[in-house]
Amino acid sequence: MYNGKARAYTNIALIKYWGKKDQELILPMNNSLSLTLDAFHTETSVHFSPDYTKDSFYLDDLEQDAKATTKVSRFLDLARKKAGISYCACVKSQNFVPTAAGLASSASGLAALTGACNDALQLGLSDKELSQLARRGSGSACRSIFGGFVEWEKGDSDETSFAQKIPSNNWEEDLAMIFILINDQKKEVSSRDGMQLTVETSAYYDSWLETTAKDIQTAKEAILQQDFQALGEVTESNGLKMHATTLAAVPPFTYWSPDSLRAMNTVRRIRKNGLSCYFTMDAGPNVKVLCQKKDVSAILTELQKEFEEEQLTCAYAGKGLKSLEMEVSK
């Protein structure tokens, strides 16, 4: 009773979510579009019990601090409210990432927790409702409910803001994303803080919103036409625009490190030499390279001239949220 377990995969936005119009409900300023990947996932179990006197949260077998536990607790409150119970819970999450280099994602984590709560409390949520609930944990998590290409419709209320799968004729199966892991000691600005500062202060924020609405249309058209060059071009330019807004924030900040720039230039050079590939970056120094499956080994060979093999990880299209059987405990 009151047990649930689920697995969710991470997603990378091709058209970014960057800015909220409602921080409590996590309603975004703009639509975003992502690709769910198979290489990184989270498995989370939750157990609600009248015997617990507080919520606890373990990540990779380590009990987490008050800040991380509070974030989980606030999410559990939403699930408890839906179920009409007040039991505390124990949450255990395991991140499955090929290396330990900062690729753990709040998207897969909160999406998996959503699925685990749905099962444990027998909420019976539809995919749309799972996406709405996951959004409250972390915006990008609402996209990890689904596999393949996904669009998060920004909406203007809790009810109207959720993600859904973009019909693609399985084109995503021809694509890949290579991660270039950049080791940087610098303490990052979290995506939550970074996007808020940008909304409030960046001189470029209005242009970001104007052009991103167009980029969504361009990306959807490219997916419909299975036009890799068009999808790659809009992905790369949208990511660069997101990062440009941070430079115009007050105070200015950037997620780029010197090696991020080196990676971006390498991708441009590989492309100039005839292999089609495009980069994007999120709220950290790692660079992600969108390419076609058929070109993966040739692109990896080129990237290995600049980066260590351990820095390179290849991912393919991944699936949506999955319920997992709980191990039977005595």
Ligand code: FM0
């Ligand atoms: O994924 O404040 O979901 O569209 O990764 O928890 O709602 O961690 F860096 C860009 C993700 C932001 C773009 O933000 O924020 C994207 C980003 P929260 P998230």
